[in-house]
Amino acid sequence: MKKAFDRAFTVLIAALTAVSAAALAFVIFFIVKEALPLFETVSLKDFLLGQRWMPIAYTGSVSFGIANFIAGTLYVSFAAMVLALFFSLGCAVYLSCVATDRQRSLLYPVIDLLAGIPSVVYGFIGIVVLLKLMMKLGVRTGSCVLAAAIVLAIMLLPYLISGCSESMLKMKNRYMPASDAMGISQWHAMAEIVIPAAWKNILLTMVLAVGRAMGETMAVMMVMGNANLFPRLLGKGETIAAVIALEMGTAEYGSDHYHALYAASMVLMLLLFVINIAISLLRKRLLEKEV
Amino acid sequence: MDQIIKIQQLSASYDGKPALKNITAEIPENRITAIIGPSGCGKSTLLRAINGLLWQEAGAAVSGSVLLCGTDTKTISPEELRRRIGLVFQTPSPFPFSIYKNLTYGPLYFGHPTKAQLQARAEEVLKATGLYEEVKNDMKKSALKLSGGQQQRLCIARALTVDPQVLLLDEPCSALDVKNTQIIEELLLQMKKDRTVVIVTHNIAQAQRIADKVLFLYEGSLLEEGSAEELFACPRHEKTKEFLSGRIG
Numbered sequence: 049m050k051k052a053f054d055r056a057f058t059v060l061i062a063a064l065t066a067v068s069a070a071a072l073a074f075v076i077f078f079i080v081k082e083a084l085p086l087f088e089t090v091s092l093k094d095f096l097l098g099q100r101w102m103p104i105a106y107t108g109s110v111s112f113g114i115a116n117f118i119a120g121t122l123y124v125s126f127a128a129m130v131l132a133l134f135f136s137l138g139c140a141v142y143l144s145c146v147a148t149d150r151q152r153s154l155l156y157p158v159i160d161l162l163a164g165i166p167s168v169v170y171g172f173i174g175i176v177v178l179l180k181l182m183m184k185l186g187v188r189t190g191s192c193v194l195a196a197a198i199v200l201a202i203m204l205l206p207y208l209i210s211g212c213s214e215s216m217l218k219m220k221n222r223y224m225p226a227s228d229a230m231g232i233s234q235w236h237a238m239a240e241i242v243i244p245a246a247w248k249n250i251l252l253t254m255v256l257a258v259g260r261a262m263g264e265t266m267a268v269m270m271v272m273g274n275a276n277l278f279p280r281l282l283g284k285g286e287t288i289a290a291v292i293a294l295e296m297g298t299a300e301y302g303s304d305h306y307h308a309l310y311a312a313s314m315v316l317m318l319l320l321f322v323i324n325i326a327i328s329l330l331r332k333r334l335l336e337k338e339v
Numbered sequence: 340m341d342q343i344i345k346i347q348q349l350s351a352s353y354d355g356k357p358a359l360k361n362i363t364a365e366i367p368e369n370r371i372t373a374i375i376g377p378s379g380c381g382k383s384t385l386l387r388a389i390n391g392l393l394w395q396e397a398g399a400a401v402s403g404s405v406l407l408c409g410t411d412t413k414t415i416s417p418e419e420l421r422r423r424i425g426l427v428f429q430t431p432s433p434f435p436f437s438i439y440k441n442l443t444y445g446p447l448y449f450g451h452p453t454k455a456q457l458q459a460r461a462e463e464v465l466k467a468t469g470l471y472e473e474v475k476n477d478m479k480k481s482a483l484k485l486s487g488g489q490q491q492r493l494c495i496a497r498a499l500t501v502d503p504q505v506l507l508l509d510e511p512c513s514a515l516d517v518k519n520t521q522i523i524e525e526l527l528l529q530m531k532k533d534r535t536v537v538i539v540t541h542n543i544a545q546a547q548r549i550a551d552k553v554l555f556l557y558e559g560s561l562l563e564e565g566s567a568e569e570l571f572a573c574p575r576h577e578k579t580k581e582f583l584s585g586r587i588g
Contacts, residue, residue, distance in 0.1 A: 148397065219435075226432040226494070229392065230501065231421025232448050240444065245435045 083314040086307035101276045103305035112308040116278050120285035125261035128200035132208050140212035145238050163206035171270030174199040191273030193285045199267050204257045211253030219245040248334040259323040265289040288316045343368035343535050349403035358384045360559040371536040373550035377587050380556040382539040386507050390424040425498035429510040431490035433482035441482045445501040464496040488519025505535040524549050555579050
């Protein structure tokens with residue numbers, strides 16, 4: 049009786065796992081299926097490298113080039129990561145090496161809470177606070193890539209901080225006592241041992257953060273201006289995710305526009321796959337050597 | 340025989356729980372002193388008191404004093420104190436970089452040695468710990484790739500790079516096999532020519548083999564101390580007898 053129950057349970061959980069895996073397969077299949085018809089009318093090269101995005105023929109011909117959107121996605125993600133990295137390394141050093149256990153146990157939940165704020169709220173605060181500031185700095189409407197990068201950087205902070213400080217804390221606990229016993233100052237040991245030893249994990253966390261940043265839609269869309277321009281720090285730009293979110297509702301079913309948006313999703317998905325593959329390769333290569 | 344370290348009425352407690360009770364003892368210069376006693380008797384705490392680590396631990400309340408060459412260690416800066424009193428932990432803890440860099444870490448922090456001086460120092464301590472022949476061709480190798488015994492000898496070598504007067508060892512052989520234990524014991528016997536060694540050990544036979552003086556701790560108190568010969572041949576205290584015969588441990 050018990051054996052039969054165990055077997056049934058095994059089948060059940062296997063089925064649940066299969067459904068989750070199948071969901072991914074289905075999403076991929078559906079996106080690819082809806083994206084491919086576009087390439088009957090537009091060449092892959094024009095799609096990826098073209099700068100003109102004119103999905104509806106108001107004046108002249110239609111054109112589907114997403115080069116600027118790809119550039120915008122990459123630009124804003126990396127800019128956000130660089131900004132966030134600067135802050136989170138500082139936070140992580142404080143949390144792992146300076147803060148007492150009590151302070152840590154108070155601060156970690158606070159930082160984790162940052163991750164729980166809905167992205168539309170970040171976008172809203174970005175509009176109200178950041179765009180005004182940008183206007184004062186001379187950006188005409190305030191909307192720009194820099195504003196989006198700042199908002200996105202704040203959204204990345206909790207992931208970067210917890211990732212970096214956890215690995216630094218681990219290294220500190222492992223190596224600091226020996227350094228301390230030699231009479232070497234904490235700051236010296238941090239710079240010479242803790243940060244270099246945690247570096248591999250920090251790199252992994254960074255790649256993970258870029259992956260998250262590339263998929264973020266709402267907050268970025270609200271402050272980036274959404275104009276099809278090649279991204280500059282103080283100019284407007286648009287990400288792939290924003291194009292899809294903004295236009296999917298109005299694209300006619302089965303039109304080239306509709307298929308082009310799916311093709312854009314496919315590109316975004318591919319970018320994220322590349323990031324994920326990079327992470328698993330890095331993890332294997334970097335962490336296997338650790339004892 | 341000079342007493343290099345004097346421990347005077349040292350008491351310590353963690354969060355109100357006493358760990359050391361009014362310990363007064365002396366540690367002779369250029370000798371090996373073994374601290375023995377059952378688990379949790381305060382051996383490691385006493386060791387950490389000697390190089391001042393105990394004072395900076397969170398939750399530890401300490402009273403009494405430790406004198407190094409007649410000077411209260413509280414008046415010596417922690418850096419200076421720990422340069423003069425090295426400590427080797429139970430589990431080998433090499434830093435995650437090359438063997439060579441492990442050995443230059445301390446000297447570079449405490450001074451501005453030339454490249455040749457660094458090289459000479461590294462070779463000297465590697466020879467002293469019997470590691471030189473084993474690693475001379477791959478000094479650039481990661482220290483984490485060494486075997487457990489080699490790692491522990493590297494840690495001893497690393498402690499020696501800053502030329503401490505006293506070397507404290509906290510059960511340095513408990514994770515090692517017989518052969519590596521033997522190498523380390525020989526090395527400690529060599530070392531006492533120009534250094535004082537204090538070793539915490541759970542292993543009575545080890546204390547018998549190498550120690551000149553023995554301190555027996557029991558539940559935070561120093562129950563008995565004396566020369567190794569005396570203490571092992573005719574322990575005076577009942578608890579010492581029980582411990583040596585293996586009835587408590």
